[in-house]
Every structure is written in C-alpha cells, then in structure tokens.
Amino acid sequence: MVQHPFAAALILATLGFSCWRLVYLAFKSTNAIRWTFDLELASTALCSWILAALLYRLTLHPLANYPGPVIAACTDWYNVYWVATGNRHLEIDKQHKTWGTTIRYGPNRISFCSEGAHRDLGAVNANVLRSSVFSSFKKFFGVDSSATTLDPKEHAFRRRIDYQTLMPRILQAYESRVTPHIDFMTTHLAEDLPKASSEDQEGEWGPTQNMTSVLTYCIADIMADVVFSQPWNVQRDPRNRRPIEMLPKSTTGLLVVGHMQTVIRLGLHWVMFFPFIKDILQFLLLAKSFASRRASLSDHDLEGRRDIWSTLLVSKDAETGRTFTPEQLTSEAGMFVTAGTGTSILAVSSTLFYLLRYPHTLTRLAEDIRARFSVNRTSPNQNGSTPACPISWGSSELQNTPYLYACIYEAMRLSPGLPGFSPRVAGPGGVSLDGIWFPEGTELGIPFWSLNRDARYFPDPLTYNPDRWMPVTQGGQGLQPGSGPAAAFTPFGQGRFGCLGRHFAMQEVTLILSHLIWLFDIRQEPRKDYGGKNGNKPEGRGCDDEFQLHDRFTGDGDGPYVQFRHRSF
Numbered sequence: 001m002v003q004h005p006f007a008a009a010l011i012l013a014t015l016g017f018s019c020w021r022l023v024y025l026a027f028k029s030t031n032a033i034r035w036t037f038d039l040e041l042a043s044t045a046l047c048s049w050i051l052a053a054l055l056y057r058l059t060l061h062p063l064a065n066y067p068g069p070v071i072a073a074c075t076d077w078y079n080v081y082w083v084a085t086g087n088r089h090l091e092i093d094k095q096h097k098t099w100g101t102t103i104r105y106g107p108n109r110i111s112f113c114s115e116g117a118h119r120d121l122g123a124v125n126a127n128v129l130r131s132s133v134f135s136s137f138k139k140f141f142g143v144d145s146s147a148t149t150l151d152p153k154e155h156a157f158r159r160r161i162d163y164q165t166l167m168p169r170i171l172q173a174y175e176s177r178v179t180p181h182i183d184f185m186t187t188h189l190a191e192d193l194p195k196a197s198s199e200d201q202e203g204e205w206g207p208t209q210n211m212t213s214v215l216t217y218c219i220a221d222i223m224a225d226v227v228f229s230q231p232w233n234v235q236r237d238p239r240n241r242r243p244i245e246m247l248p249k250s251t252t253g254l255l256v257v258g259h260m261q262t263v264i265r266l267g268l269h270w271v272m273f274f275p276f277i278k279d280i281l282q283f284l285l286l287a288k289s290f291a292s293r294r295a296s297l298s299d300h301d302l303e304g305r306r307d308i309w310s311t312l313l314v315s316k317d318a319e320t321g322r323t324f325t326p327e328q329l330t331s332e333a334g335m336f337v338t339a340g341t342g343t344s345i346l347a348v349s350s351t352l353f354y355l356l357r358y359p360h361t362l363t364r365l366a367e368d369i370r371a372r373f374s375v376n377r378t379s380p381n382q383n384g385s386t387p388a389c390p391i392s393w394g395s396s397e398l399q400n401t402p403y404l405y406a407c408i409y410e411a412m413r414l415s416p417g418l419p420g421f422s423p424r425v426a427g428p429g430g431v432s433l434d435g436i437w438f439p440e441g442t443e444l445g446i447p448f449w450s451l452n453r454d455a456r457y458f459p460d461p462l463t464y465n466p467d468r469w470m471p472v473t474q475g476g477q478g479l480q481p482g483s484g485p486a487a488a489f490t491p492f493g494q495g496r497f498g499c500l501g502r503h504f505a506m507q508e509v510t511l512i513l514s515h516l517i518w519l520f521d522i523r524q525e526p527r528k529d530y531g532g533k534n535g536n537k538p539e540g541r542g543c544d545d546e547f548q549l550h551d552r553f554t555g556d557g558d559g560p561y562v563q564f565r566h567r568s569f
C-alpha cells in the first residue's frame, strides 16, 4: 500500500463510489422496476466485494509488505497469464532482479530465492504441505497420484510403495526395457547418414535432427516399456505421437487451473479451461488403456522380465500392510510415465545443446568416453558401417565418468527439470524460512530457474562450466549437487517430495548421451538461428547461448538442431 499510493487512492475512490451507489439504490428502490434494481444492487455489491478484497490484499493482508508487481498482489490471474505463456520463470526472474530475494507473486504466494529458504522448505520435517495448485489433477480425473495428492499420509504411503520399484539395486532388471529403444534410436540416426568410405574415416554430415523430438520418441518408448511392458511405438509409428507431443502443454493446463481454486469450487473449470486440458485427458485415457492391457498380461507373458507395474502390484507397505487398489495402481503407473518423460528429455537435450555451444567440452567428453570404452570388434556391426556401442545399462565404468556427470549437472543447473515452482503451503502454526516467519496457509515457492543462476552461489552463473562439478584432484572446483557451497542446486528436489526416479534417470540420461557421443561426431546445424539476433524475441529470450525453455511445470525445450556423422574408429 505504502509502495503503491496511486493504486491505493484509486481503489479507495472506487470503493467510496460503490458505497454511495448502494445507498443511492436503497433510496431509489421504491420507484424502481424490481429486476433493474436487483441487477444494479447485485452488480454494485459484487464490485464492492471485489474492491474490498483488493483493498485487503494490498493493505491488511499478512503479505502486504512484500514487494512485487501490484497486479500479482491483487489477483492470481497474473499467475494464470504467465503460466499460460510458459514464460513464468522469466517473469519471476525479472521480478527478483527488480525487488530482491523475496517477492509476492500472487495474493497469497511468496517466491523466495535463497539457498537458506530452499534448505528450510525442503527439510524432511518442514512444517509444510503440498499446495492446492496440485489439486486440479484430481478435480479433472477423479484420482490422485503420489505426485499430486495433498494428503500427507496418503503421499507417504504411496511413496513407500513407489520407492520399491526404483531402488538402485533393482534397476538392473530394467535393462531389456531400456537399451533396445536407445539402440533403435541410434540405428535409425545412423541409417540416415551417408556411409563412410572406410572405418578409419569420418563420414559426411547427415540431415538436421531436432533432438527434442528424437529424444521424446525414444524416452516415451522406454517409459511405456519400463512401466507397462508395452512399447508405445512412437519411434516407429508417427501416428502414436500426438499424446506425448502434447503432454507438456497439457500439464500447463493443469497448472493454470490449479491457480484458480475459486473457479474450481464453482465448477467452472470445465468450461473455462477445457481447451488447456483436453490433451491430457487423451493422455490419461491412453494410460488407462495401457493399464487395462497390462492388467491382462500374466507372469508367463512377461517372460521373467520385471516392469514397474509388476512391482507395484505385489508391493506391500511395511508400515500399514496396505497394497495399492486397482485405481491407485493405474494412477501411480500413469504418473511414472509423466514424471519420468519430460524431465529426462530436457536433461539430455539441454546437455547436448551446451556441449555444442561450448565445443571444447564436447571434445573433452568425447575423448574421455571413447578412451574408456574401446571398440569391441567381435560385436555385430550396426547397419554395416558402425561397430556396436559397448556401453551397457548400469555400467560401473560409466557411473565413474566424472566429466559426463559434470556436463549433465551443469546443463541441469542452467535448464532445470522444474524451472518454476513446486509450491508448498505453510502448515499449522506457520513456518520459518531463512529466518523469516510465514503464517499458516502462505504458499511458498523456490524459483529454481533463478536460484540456479544466482551469482551468490554460482559465480559467473550464465557460463556453462562443467568444471564446477569436477573433483578438485582433477582440476575442478569440487562442487557436489545439494551439499556444501552448492546446496542451492538440487536437480531432483529434496526431502519428502524429492524425485523417486533419480537413479533410474541418471542411468538413462548417461546411457543415451554416451551412446550418441561414442557412436557419432555431432555438430550444431550451421544455419539455425537460436537466439535473439533478429531483435524480435520476447524479453529474457534474447541470449544466443542459452537453451530456451518453457515452464510447463516441467521444463519444455526445442532442439538442439544437430547433425551427425559416422565417427572414425
């Protein structure tokens, strides 16, 4: 209020006018035609109610003194707008640059960009709950998953069961559900390339590939196979691609709706936001059909190969003795596909983007990987010209390739899987973050995009520098994600909401990248204009050297546009 005297004066004046109108109408009522009077009275009362709410939000609300855009303090339509554009992470970043560490980005929402706040919010025993933003999922689909339920006990129960499917020691069982899809992708890429005249010569460069698309199809096939024992077949059959291509945009829809709890309470979300969510409805129908087909498979059909479904089916919660109901089983299985697809695509595509933008990092990584994994002359050739890649799922040598991990972490820092918020709500009695107390019910979010680029924690933050994550003994800075000086960087979240698939994801991402880099030379499409050279890019998107994302709860990119050629052996 103090910061916005003009807005406050305007609102006061309008409120005064409304009160006068009410009094005037009350006097006039004896002579007025009844329905006209009712209409005028109702609209005046509505305007007065809205203005009173605005006034309260700007003056007496517990968050009234936090800085930020006036419109954000007044209404959540600010959030709806920015979420719908996919640019909310850029807008929030701009606001933090203007106002500092803590900003009010909704009437009841605080964005807190500090390592201390991140630590306190993510602590296992933090007095916070999941925000009602996630409730839109259940409102539309009638079911919840561990990634959306607001009930802490239900969440903990589902998490305990889900964890049993992704424990590091059982991941090896998924090998035959992962590697064939990666092999299909690389074989397909190789088929498009001009043949090299001999093995010890590089070939010609092949056609341009949009790696976000290539990876989307590969990773969707992997996830459907790992979860449901059913290849989605999106790599082979373009007709199957629409649901997976539309998934990022439809999660935006859920996020948009989640910010409008009043609209949901009035049941208007179906009408107002249907265009946003119709694609996710299609996706869920597809997940249901996967689930019913999977339910009809017997152990014999699986030929001894484990999938996530079979583990979920038999797992029992040690604390409560409960198992999943058929509905819970279906919603959890579908959730694994949504949670594990977009995030992994982004991790691989952004790493490729930055490796190509900083060619010395690509050269170093390729030399390292090719030196560690030598050519196996006895294994069958792919497409007659390229020896098969010897790197296998779960390879301990691969897991001990620090520069590969460093390159991925650094790309995830600049292109976080969750560029925006994963909001929490202060529990009964309130919560203290980084020394600041927030009352019960306040919605609190860490702006991951901004935090990961904060020069207080990552000097020279916009430079892609994998050496930050290399051990000191190998000339690096020795940072480790989520601890010590890099505590601000937690690419897989933390605490009781942290990612259950992190070990699986790192195995998958490292395997895909190492296969591409071992098999092919890669270069950026020479003619592609990535950045704001034409001066017509929206604010925050002008940098040529940055992988551009849309915040659709998970980050959604495009490209990089690359060309491959056969490497020499």
Ligand code: HEM
Residues within 6 Å of the ligand: 146, 147, 148, 159, 162, 166, 335, 336, 339, 340, 341, 343, 344, 347, 416, 417, 418, 422, 491, 492, 493, 494, 496, 497, 498, 499, 500, 501, 502, 504, 505, 506, 509
């Ligand atoms: C590089 C890839 C990935 C990244 C960056 C990533 C990141 C994250 C993050 C940041 C969260 C926490 C969300 C929150 O705080 O609300 C999360 C949750 C989750 N992730 Fe991942 N994830 C990745 C891959 C996967 C994969 C492959 C799977 C499954 C196979 C998976 C399953 C989950 C699940 C089930 C949750 C919800 C946990 C809960 O609510 O208790 N993720 N992920």
